[in-house]
Amino acid sequence: MNAPHSNAPQMRTAASRVRGLGAARAGTMDFWHQRVTAVAGIVLTIALIVIALSLLGRSHAAVVQILGSPLVAIIMLLFIFNSAYHMWIGMQEIILDYVHADKYKFLSLMANTFYAIAVGLACAFAILKLSFGV
C-alpha cells in the first residue's frame, strides 16, 4: 500500500492515491444549499418588500425605531445572511462557468467571498446597531 504521510518522495499521483476511496460526498452541497436558500428567500423577499413599503415616507427616527424592533430586525438579519450565502454560491457558479484562466478564476472566487462576507456583515452590523443603540 501507498503511505501518503511518509516522508519518502511521492511517485504516485494525487488522483491515484484517492482513486477507489469514493466520493467526498460534498459534490452536490452547493446545489442543495442554493435550493434551501432559494426557498427561504421567497418568504424573506416578500417580508423585505412589506417592511420597505411600510417605511416609505417615514422620518429617520421612525425608520430607526421600526428597523431596530426585534421582529423586523430578526427578519432583516435572516434576509441578509440568506441572501449573502445565496449570492455567494450563485456568483461562484457564474465565475466557474465563464472564467477559465486559473489566475483570474481564483482571484475572482476570492473576491466573491470577500464581497459576500463584507456586504453581509456591513448590513448585519447596521441592523444590530439599530437594535441595540449606541
Added chain:
Amino acid sequence: MAELEAGTATAPRRSRPLSPHLQTYRLTLTMLMSIVHRITGSALYFGMLLLAWWLIAAAAGPNAYANFEWFVGSWIGRLVLFGYTWALLHHMLGGIRHLIWDTLHGLEPADREMLTLATVIGSVALTLVVWVIGYLAMGGPR
C-alpha cells in the same frame, strides 16, 4: 491508407447531446430567461450595496439618512430602485419556476414556455403593484 489515417487521427464520432447552442437552436423565451435569471442575480448581487447603504445610513444618523433619501428620491435613484424591485421579483419568480422544474414538473416544451412567460408577466405586474402601493403609501408621486 486514407481510412487508417482517419482512424488514428480522430476517435470515432458519436452524436452527443448538445447544450442550448445558439447556432443549433432558435432563441426561445426559456433560453432568454435562463440568462436573464443570471443577469438579475448579478444585478441583485451588486444591488446588495444599495441595501447596505440604506441600513448603514439609518444606523449612522439623520444626515447620512438624508443623503440616502436624496439619492432614492432623484430620478436616477428611482430608476435604480425600480430596476432593483423588478430584478428581485423576477429572480424570485424565476427561482420558483426552477424549484418547480426540480420536481420534474413543467418540463414539456409548451409547459416550460408557459411557465417562463408567467414569470415575465408576473414580475412586471408585481413590480407595478408594489410601486403603486408605494406611491399610495407616500400619498402620491413626489
